[in-house]
Amino acid sequence: MVKAGIVGFGYMGRFHLRKSRLCEGIEVVAVYDVDKSKAGEAQQEGLIAARSLDELLGMEEISLILVCTPNDSHRDITIAALRAGKNVMCEKPATMNAREAEEVVAEAEKAGRFYTIHQNRRWDTDYLLVKKVLAEKTIGNYTTINSWVYGQRGVCFGWRADPEKGGGMLYDWGVHLIDQMLNLYPECKVDRVFGRLESILTPAVDDFFEAKLFFDNGVCANISVGTFSLQETPRWMVFGDRGTLKLDDFDWLSGTMARIREKVYGFDSVYFKSNLGPSRTMAPLAPEMIEKLELPVIEEEPLTFYRNLVASVQGDETPFVTHGEIVRDMKIIDAIKLSDQTRQVVTLGI
Ligand SMILES: NC(=O)c1ccc[n+]([C@@H]2O[C@H](COP(=O)([O-])OP(=O)(O)OC[C@H]3O[C@@H](n4cnc5c(N)ncnc54)[C@H](O)[C@@H]3O)[C@@H](O)[C@H]2O)c1
Known part of the structure; x- marks a missing residue:
C-alpha cells in the first residue's frame, strides 16, 4: 500500500482524497494546510492533520506527496518534499516558469525520486x-x-x-x-x-x-x-x-x-x-x-493517471507525465x- 500525504486541503486536495479512495493500492493518511481550520476537516475524514510541512514530510510511512497548493508555492514545496526523500505529484502548473521547472527536475534527479504533474486532462x-x-x-x-x-x-x-x-x-x-x-x-x-x-x-x-x-x-x-x-x-x-x-x-x-x-x-x-x-x-x-x-x-x-501514479511509486512503471514534458509545457507558457x-x-x- 502506497501511503500519501496531501499539502493544501482545498478543492484539489479533496479531489485527490476522493480519487485515491477509488484506486487500489494507495491511501492518503495525512494532510498539511496553512489554514488551521482545515485540520478539523482532515480529522473528520480520518486523516492526521500535520501542524507543519516539516511534520508531514517527516512521516516515514509516507512515500508520496501530493502538492495541491496555489501555483506560486509549487516549486518550494516540491523541492522540500524531494529533499525529504518523497516522490512528488504536483498540481499543474509545475512552477511559475521554465527555469523553476528545470530546477525542480534537477532536484528530483539528484534525489532519485519521481516527480510528475497532474495533467489529468x-x-x-x-x-x-x-x-x-x-x-x-x-x-x-x-x-x-x-x-x-x-x-x-x-x-x-x-x-x-x-x-x-x-x-x-x-x-x-x-x-x-x-x-x-x-x-x-x-x-x-x-x-x-x-x-x-x-x-x-x-x-x-x-x-x-x-x-x-x-x-x-x-x-x-x-x-x-x-x-x-x-x-x-x-x-x-x-x-x-x-x-x-x-x-x-x-x-x-x-x-x-x-x-x-x-x-x-x-x-x-x-x-x-x-x-x-x-x-x-x-x-x-x-x-x-x-x-x-x-x-x-x-x-x-477515470483512474488511468492514478493507477500509473501508484505503479510508479512501487517502481513498476514510470510516470506518464515526464520531466521533458513538464519543462516543455512551461517553456511554451x-x-x-x-x-x-x-x-x-x-x-x-x-
Ligand atoms: N488538475 C486540475 O484539473 C486542477 C483543477 C483545479 C485546480 N488545480 C490546481 O490545484 C492547485 C490548488 O487549487 P485549488 O483550486 O484546490 O485551490 P484552493 O484554494 O481550493 O486550495 C488551496 C489550499 O492550499 C492551502 N495552502 C495555501 N498555501 C499553502 C502552503 N504554502 N502550504 C500548505 N497549504 C497551503 C490553502 O489554505 C487552501 O486550503 C492549484 O495549483 C491549481 O492550479 C488543478
Missing part, C-alpha cells in the same frame, strides 16, 4: 476523441485545430485573481490546453508561438488569453480561454483537408463530424444560399457531396507571455 474524452481522429486521419490531413474554453462568470476568484500567487487563466486552464496540444504531436517541434493576454473583468491577471502554436509539421493550434462569454462556442474545431470535426463540450458525444465523399474532388457544386451575397467560394456544397460520420466511441479512463509583452511572434524550435 490528457484523459478527457473529448481530447481522446480528437487524438483518435487525428491519428486515424479520418478527415484527411490537418491544418488547424482550435481548442477553446469559455465560461460565463467573468472574474477569477480567490488566489486566482492574484498575480503573485500565479493567478490568471494562462496558468489555470492554459497549461492544460497547451499540454493537450503538445501531446497530439509529441514527435513534432513547436517552431513559433504567438500570445495575447487580456484583463477584461478581473484586474491584475489575465482572464482572457489566446495563443497560437505553430508545429513544424505545418499544423497551427489555436488555444483560447475566456471567463466571460454569454454565447456558446465549440470546445474543439478540427480542420482537415477532407472534412471537419466540431465538438461542443467536454465529452466525446456532443459533436459532429463530416467528410467530403470519396469521389468528390473538384468541390464544384454551388448550392444557393440566399443571405450570402455574391460568392462562389463560400457557397455551401450540395448535401449529397457530404458524408456525415459517426463519432468514434471513446472509453472513459514563458513564450506566450514573452510574445504578449513584446507584441512579437516568438521563435522556439522545441
Whole structure:
C-alpha cells in the first residue's frame, strides 16, 4: 500500500482524497494546510492533520506527496518534499516558469525520486476523441485545430485573481490546453508561438488569453480561454483537408463530424444560399457531396493517471507525465507571455 500525504486541503486536495479512495493500492493518511481550520476537516475524514510541512514530510510511512497548493508555492514545496526523500505529484502548473521547472527536475534527479504533474486532462474524452481522429486521419490531413474554453462568470476568484500567487487563466486552464496540444504531436517541434493576454473583468491577471502554436509539421493550434462569454462556442474545431470535426463540450458525444465523399474532388457544386451575397467560394456544397460520420466511441479512463501514479511509486512503471514534458509545457507558457509583452511572434524550435 502506497501511503500519501496531501499539502493544501482545498478543492484539489479533496479531489485527490476522493480519487485515491477509488484506486487500489494507495491511501492518503495525512494532510498539511496553512489554514488551521482545515485540520478539523482532515480529522473528520480520518486523516492526521500535520501542524507543519516539516511534520508531514517527516512521516516515514509516507512515500508520496501530493502538492495541491496555489501555483506560486509549487516549486518550494516540491523541492522540500524531494529533499525529504518523497516522490512528488504536483498540481499543474509545475512552477511559475521554465527555469523553476528545470530546477525542480534537477532536484528530483539528484534525489532519485519521481516527480510528475497532474495533467489529468490528457484523459478527457473529448481530447481522446480528437487524438483518435487525428491519428486515424479520418478527415484527411490537418491544418488547424482550435481548442477553446469559455465560461460565463467573468472574474477569477480567490488566489486566482492574484498575480503573485500565479493567478490568471494562462496558468489555470492554459497549461492544460497547451499540454493537450503538445501531446497530439509529441514527435513534432513547436517552431513559433504567438500570445495575447487580456484583463477584461478581473484586474491584475489575465482572464482572457489566446495563443497560437505553430508545429513544424505545418499544423497551427489555436488555444483560447475566456471567463466571460454569454454565447456558446465549440470546445474543439478540427480542420482537415477532407472534412471537419466540431465538438461542443467536454465529452466525446456532443459533436459532429463530416467528410467530403470519396469521389468528390473538384468541390464544384454551388448550392444557393440566399443571405450570402455574391460568392462562389463560400457557397455551401450540395448535401449529397457530404458524408456525415459517426463519432468514434471513446472509453472513459477515470483512474488511468492514478493507477500509473501508484505503479510508479512501487517502481513498476514510470510516470506518464515526464520531466521533458513538464519543462516543455512551461517553456511554451514563458513564450506566450514573452510574445504578449513584446507584441512579437516568438521563435522556439522545441
Ligand atoms: N488538475 C486540475 O484539473 C486542477 C483543477 C483545479 C485546480 N488545480 C490546481 O490545484 C492547485 C490548488 O487549487 P485549488 O483550486 O484546490 O485551490 P484552493 O484554494 O481550493 O486550495 C488551496 C489550499 O492550499 C492551502 N495552502 C495555501 N498555501 C499553502 C502552503 N504554502 N502550504 C500548505 N497549504 C497551503 C490553502 O489554505 C487552501 O486550503 C492549484 O495549483 C491549481 O492550479 C488543478
